[in-house]
Amino acid sequence: MQTLATLAALIVAAEHFYIMYLEICRIPGPQAARIFGLPEEFMRQKRVQVMFANQGLYNGFLAAGIIWAQFFAPQNASSQATLLFLGFVITAAVWGAATSNKGILLKQGLPALLAFLAVAVYA
Template sequence: MNTLNLIFLGLVALIHIYIVVLEMVLWTKPKGIKTFGLKSKEFAEETKVLAANQGLYNGFLAAGLIWSMISQKTDVAIFFLACVFVAGIYGAYSTKKPRIFFIQSIPALLGILSFLM
């Protein structure tokens, strides 16, 4: 892996670590409520278990990206970047929030392209 690959892997991993914190720790706090556009604190409380579950899955994505950096396995890196890319597409489509595509999918796609160059 070259420096550019590692930069993109690290960036995407950091984004997902931040998402983990938002979904598992800050979901019911003002930052989480604002970030995810939740309608109320009560709604956030009612859905915090679901959000924590989502956060756990985002943690697995971050762990896979970090593992690929440590192991220097290109196939593992591309696999996890592809997972993030697809998750971003689905997240943007299912929530009708295009910013998810730009936050998740675009950095992952750039990471994949860095491996193909």
């Protein structure tokens, strides 16, 4: 079951690396416009691109934290560190749902919550 917990955490990390890629590398573009539900002409604004790039960097930090916690943190701290970073993802999803798009709670919050529970129970 620990393998399940690890896999769930790594899925959340992969999702956030993908979000980082979209926000840093694919804005503006039709794929990002579709996924984020924003018009491409809006995404062509330099300030919007800068905001998305900054947001992408933060998503990358969340993913990197989960990877670090799973593979590089001291063994006696790995589970707690993973829970910390998954907690950050859950918090960001709740905030994003409250301030931006309710779908964030399902798309980002639910996988992180499931991974959090798996790590809390099995790791």
